Amino acid sequence: MSRITFGLIGGRLGHSFSAPIHHRLGITDYALYSITKEEVASLLTKREFCGLNVTIPYKEVVMPFCDELTETAKAVGSVNTLVMDENGRLIGDNTDLFGFLYMIKRVGISLAGKKVVILGSGGTAKTAVAAAKKEGAAEIVIVSRSGPVTYDDLPEFSHADILVNTTPVGMYPDVERSPVDLTVFKRLSGVVDVIYNPLQTALLHQAEELGILHTGGLSMLVAQAVRSAEQFMKKQIPDETVEEVLAFLQEEMTNIVLIGMPGSGKSTVGALLAKALGRELIDTDTMVEQKAQMSIPALIAQEGEKYFRDLETEAVSEAAFQTGCVIATGGGAILRPENVRHLRQNGLVFFLERPISALPTEGRPLSGDLCKRKELFAARLPYYLAAC
Numbered sequence: 238m239s240r241i242t243f244g245l246i247g248g249r250l251g252h253s254f255s256a257p258i259h260h261r262l263g264i265t266d267y268a269l270y271s272i273t274k275e276e277v278a279s280l281l282t283k284r285e286f287c288g289l290n291v292t293i294p295y296k297e298v299v300m301p302f303c304d305e306l307t308e309t310a311k312a313v314g315s316v317n318t319l320v321m322d323e324n325g326r327l328i329g330d331n332t333d334l335f336g337f338l339y340m341i342k343r344v345g346i347s348l349a350g351k352k353v354v355i356l357g358s359g360g361t362a363k364t365a366v367a368a369a370k371k372e373g374a375a376e377i378v379i380v381s382r383s384g385p386v387t388y389d390d391l392p393e394f395s396h397a398d399i400l401v402n403t404t405p406v407g408m409y410p411d412v413e414r415s416p417v418d419l420t421v422f423k424r425l426s427g428v429v430d431v432i433y434n435p436l437q438t439a440l441l442h443q444a445e446e447l448g449i450l451h452t453g454g455l456s457m458l459v460a461q462a463v464r465s466a467e468q469f470m471k472k473q474i475p476d477e478t479v480e481e482v483l484a485f486l487q488e489e490m491t492n493i494v495l496i497g498m499p500g501s502g503k504s505t506v507g508a509l510l511a512k513a514l515g516r517e518l519i520d521t522d523t524m525v526e527q528k529a530q531m532s533i534p535a536l537i538a539q540e541g542e543k544y545f546r547d548l549e550t551e552a553v554s555e556a557a558f559q560t561g562c563v564i565a566t567g568g569g570a571i572l573r574p575e576n577v578r579h580l581r582q583n584g585l586v587f588f589l590e591r592p593i594s595a596l597p598t599e600g601r602p603l604s605g606d607l608c609k610r611k612e613l614f615a616a617r618l619p620y621y622l623a624a625c
Contacts, residue, residue: 241285243267243469246277247292252409252434254455254486255290258462261482264469274298281319284327288469289319290462296360303329313367315360318465330468333364336461337431338371339479344452346399346427348372354394356380356416357403361431365401374399388417395422401429407438410558412582413575415439425449433458435558435582436490442578455490459483490560492584496624498614499568500596501589507565520565524552533567546573554579569617571624580624588625 259267281302296315304326316329358381428444431454444451511518557579
């Protein structure tokens with residue numbers, strides 16, 4: 238392995254956003270290094286680097302190689318930041334705790350005096366436990382597949398106040414899954430999911446539907462990165478930088494999704510937006526036609542509407558997993574709840590409304606004449622308004 242200046246080491250790093258965050262903070266030579274456990278030992282023994290972030294599964298593996306652990310690293314029991322000091326000593330710190338506390342405070346979730354249920358038992362779970370203790374939680378319950386408390390025991394803790402997911406369940410690309418059903422809990426006041434891709438996991442989507450205060454992990458990622466960067470650059474970074482970088486990252490990641498009646502201008506507006514913003518345009522109708530190798534009118538005539546909708550759902554799912562794109566959808570894509578969930582996971586959804594009389598009908602077998610278009614619009618309007 239060539240000499241490293243700054244970077245992130247871990248197992249699988251395909252969808253990490255650490256590099257663009259640190260580049261934004263001014264550390265332009267920050268890179269990602271997906272390495273084995275043996276390579277970790279070699280890297281930390283040779284010490285040919287200036288500063289490193291550490292992620293799964295090496296947050297505990299690196300600890301014995303450190304000459305000194307900060308009090309925070311000791312309290313959490315894991316390390317996510319490694320820095321060489323002026324004497325060549327390797328210092329292990331944990332900035333995840335700062336990031337976790339920043340994440341919950343920015344949305345108004347308090348752990349003080351609360352019963353906190355934490356899903357998972359890895360390094361991030363240790364961070365959540367340390368945060369709960371620091372904030373004065375009344376009770377902390379750790380749930381894992383093989384621990385003293387398992388998922389089968391969750392009904393016993395139905396009166397928890399705060400739920401924290403530190404597992405990878407629901408993370409890209411397995412975004413349909415959720416670690417638990419929130420209806421098991423009777424009085425939740427906050428749901429925390431440390432996952433940041435997708436921006437809205439299935440767990441957070443359910444929390445939103447139930448009216449529960451919730452947050453994803455992107456703000457934690459940015460906050461801990463800022464605190465790490467301070468150590469890498471050996472200078473203090475202004476507090477407001479966290480929100481500035483977070484806003485930049487959210488804007489870069491978030492898809493712009495266009496919904497509306499057939500002929501409302503989604504493809505046309507989408508192309509203009511994509512060109513103006515320098516983004517990729519994804520048209521789900523085009524994706525369906527490419528999959529079917531025929532036009533949508535021919536597809537519906539030959540295979541029926543249900544078959545078309547099934548292909549559309551596949552296309553929407555595939556498109557929605559991307560980040561930073563403009564997505565133009567078919568007029569009826571919002572009729573299936575799973576399509577709306579997918580589109581909102583990484584997207585901001587806009588409803589384009591055009592006068593009914595101005596909607597074209599040519600090549601649009603489901604919208605028909607003016608009377609039929611009015612009926613279709615009246616039936617679909619609640620779906621458009623709920624999705625956008």
